[in-house]
Amino acid sequence: MRNISDIIEKYLKSILHESPEGAIEIQRNELAEQFSCVPSQINYVISTRFTLEKGYLVESKRGGGGYVRIRRIELPGANSLHTYLHQMISDEIGQTAAEGLIYQLEEARFLSRREAALMRAAISREALMVKLPYRDQIRARIMKAMLISLLG
Incomplete structure (x- = not known):
């Protein structure tokens, strides 16, 4: 059985x-x-x-009439995707931001589930056992090379 957090996430994504x-x-x-x-x-x-790294913008207002507004940030079309990815990754990228970007690409169906899993494994801290900031620089290079290969 899924836990309550998974159920709430699925419900929010569906609406x-x-x-x-x-x-x-x-x-x-x-x-x-x-x-x-x-x-x-x-x-x-x-x-x-529902984080920015995962492609969501969240605004909230607390208090009596408080609300939470969740907005999906759409990835650009295929034509400008390369430029967007180059800007997002830059010369270095942390693991959380990298995983968020992979998540966005998978959700938008630019990457298959298997391709996303392979990318996450290749850029993990466990695979890149080097000290910062070199780890983030190597991660950026690996991501760029993989994405160029996968997205053409």
Whole structure:
């Protein structure tokens, strides 16, 4: 069985996918009530699974009429994807940002599940056992080479 965080994430992604504006506005308390959990569980899901690195912009307003707005940031089309990736990766990239970018590319179907898994393995701290900042520089080079090869 999936845990409550996975269920909440899946629900939010499904309503976000159905939204014509590519954005949703939710009330933490109402969502917590719907899933029989505490509002901090909703905060946890949003703060860990809907990050900028993963392609989401989150705005929130606390208080009585508070809300959370989640907006999906779309990757550029195939024509300008190379420029976008070059800017995002630059000369170095940390593991969290790299994994977020791979996640975005997989979600947008630029990468298959298997290609994304191979990339994550190749750029992991465990595979790149070098000190910073060299690790982030090597990770950037590996990512660029792999993406050029995969995306043409």
